Amino acid sequence: MSIEEIEKEIIEEFELFGDDWEGKYEHLIDLGKSLPIIKEDLKTDDRIIKGCQSRVWLNSELIDGKMVYTADADAIITKGMVAVLVRVLSNQKPEDVVKADLKFIEVIGLKEHLSPTRANGLVSMINKMKTDALSLCR
Amino acid sequence: MIDQNKIREQFPILNQKINGYDLIYFDNGATSQKPLTVIDSISNYYKNSNSNIHRGVHTLSRTATELFEKSRKTIANYFNVKNDQQIIFTAGTTDSINLVANGLAKNYLKRGDEIILSTYEHHSNILPWQLWAEENGGKLKVIPLLEDQSLDYVSLEKLISDKTKLIAITQVSNTLGLITDLEKIKSIAQKNNIPVLLDGAQSAPHMAIDLQKLDVDFFVCSAHKMYGPTGIGLLYLSEKWLKELPVSKPGGGTIKTVTFEKTEYAEGALRFEPGTPHIAGAVGFAAAIDFINEVGIQKIFDHEDELVQYAQLKMTEIPEVIVYGKSAHKAGVISFNVKGQHPFDVGTLLDKYGIAVRTGHHCTQPLMQCLTIQGTVRISFAIYNTKQEIDFFIEKLKKVITMLS
Numbered sequence: 001m002s003i004e005e006i007e008k009e010i011i012e013e014f015e016l017f018g019d020d021w022e023g024k025y026e027h028l029i030d031l032g033k034s035l036p037i038i039k040e041d042l043k044t045d046d047r048i049i050k051g052c053q054s055r056v057w058l059n060s061e062l063i064d065g066k067m068v069y070t071a072d073a074d075a076i077i078t079k080g081m082v083a084v085l086v087r088v089l090s091n092q093k094p095e096d097v098v099k100a101d102l103k104f105i106e107v108i109g110l111k112e113h114l115s116p117t118r119a120n121g122l123v124s125m126i127n128k129m130k131t132d133a134l135s136l137c138r
Numbered sequence: 139m140i141d142q143n144k145i146r147e148q149f150p151i152l153n154q155k156i157n158g159y160d161l162i163y164f165d166n167g168a169t170s171q172k173p174l175t176v177i178d179s180i181s182n183y184y185k186n187s188n189s190n191i192h193r194g195v196h197t198l199s200r201t202a203t204e205l206f207e208k209s210r211k212t213i214a215n216y217f218n219v220k221n222d223q224q225i226i227f228t229a230g231t232t233d234s235i236n237l238v239a240n241g242l243a244k245n246y247l248k249r250g251d252e253i254i255l256s257t258y259e260h261h262s263n264i265l266p267w268q269l270w271a272e273e274n275g276g277k278l279k280v281i282p283l284l285e286d287q288s289l290d291y292v293s294l295e296k297l298i299s300d301k302t303k304l305i306a307i308t309q310v311s312n313t314l315g316l317i318t319d320l321e322k323i324k325s326i327a328q329k330n331n332i333p334v335l336l337d338g339a340q341s342a343p344h345m346a347i348d349l350q351k352l353d354v355d356f357f358v359c360s361a362h363k364m365y366g367p368t369g370i371g372l373l374y375l376s377e378k379w380l381k382e383l384p385v386s387k388p389g390g391g392t393i394k395t396v397t398f399e400k401t402e403y404a405e406g407a408l409r410f411e412p413g414t415p416h417i418a419g420a421v422g423f424a425a426a427i428d429f430i431n432e433v434g435i436q437k438i439f440d441h442e443d444e445l446v447q448y449a450q451l452k453m454t455e456i457p458e459v460i461v462y463g464k465s466a467h468k469a470g471v472i473s474f475n476v477k478g479q480h481p482f483d484v485g486t487l488l489d490k491y492g493i494a495v496r497t498g499h500h501c502t503q504p505l506m507q508c509l510t511i512q513g514t515v516r517i518s519f520a521i522y523n524t525k526q527e528i529d530f531f532i533e534k535l536k537k538v539i540t541m542l543s
Binding site: 029053054075 | 486490
């Protein structure tokens, strides 16, 4: 599936909850459980994403011309957010990852986490995933 | 008893919805909200009296100077300071500590000297001393914590050596809310003739402070944590240090005469107040003191203490909650975690219910290392908080725990 198609799928999932933010967050927490977990020995300091109040480890690889991300986080809402990003951006061509506008985050009601004042580092996660893609497609 | 409704009317900011819920502001340890009297005092200053102070011959300049100096007097009276020149306006606690550290580094602190701090110091009472120590072969010694996270005063004596030049310690831990036993610190300090710097950032908003009685060498605090504006605070110097602390931040206003060869500095507070000060801030600070006086600091303490005891009791009833520094001797602050959960998750979900808390290391990373945790969730109270708010918080905390587990 393309990035846009996966984004659409996620938007539809979250739309089911309407204004029920508790439901949305519970779903986000559930999505965290589906995150492809980074190997324990890759959880090194240089794979920690800076700017997160919780610790987030991200590993990026290029396999058969596509980006493959594995990650982990010690806060479960953060883990849910990484899981959503990984679901959208993993197994995509690096050039598509770099171009992705990820507007769906706003649509599913997680826009508040994109504010630079939020210490969760969603912005830092996106930046790291994109810069890794950029360096791997060169 | 205090009239809660009358007090809350003074804080229009509290009257808003967050995510559809009434705002519950439990982040007073970071900064308190400001009453209308403080907001109006600042606005009125700019509307009616704004001018640069000192050395002005015109009427408006005199009015502004009088307001500024009257604010200093109000603050000096509140802290029972004899000579108002002992109150120096700074940008806040951090600025005050830097002013002392840079001053002492000029001629008092020598190579290889030692400074004693506590494990629960805020970074702002660690970093200026650490920077000095790194540049001058100095050493920081740290008072350890006991099992209940209170300070191990017995071991303080063992830290003292003939190289100890200062004890810099907080009166209330910003993370744990624990109140330092100053008498114990002072008796050891005085016996060994060591000056004491007392960080009042977290104590001044909650408890009566009589600087003559406390009899420390340096006292620092910030207006914005005590119902005043941001960007202003104070440094209190004892009579001795008012004369002896070297100028480390020179500039306009601090001088008597200047030639290219030599400058003679002013005496008193002005010596340490370079540049145009935060005049409106000083006026707002004094208005905040007036507000505290009107309510009564003892009433504020009693009210917040009741809230702390009530919340702590209710939180202890939740088996998943760990409260840190669980003492009865506390000022306005409770730090906790939910077993197995990250403070970020707890804080994020509480915010969705309109409850403002702080999460993380609270600028006390060495304390976090000592407790071997990443961070905590901190709730901190002010005079406008209520038991009903705590009830709602407890109800939603339980809900958050269910959501996360």
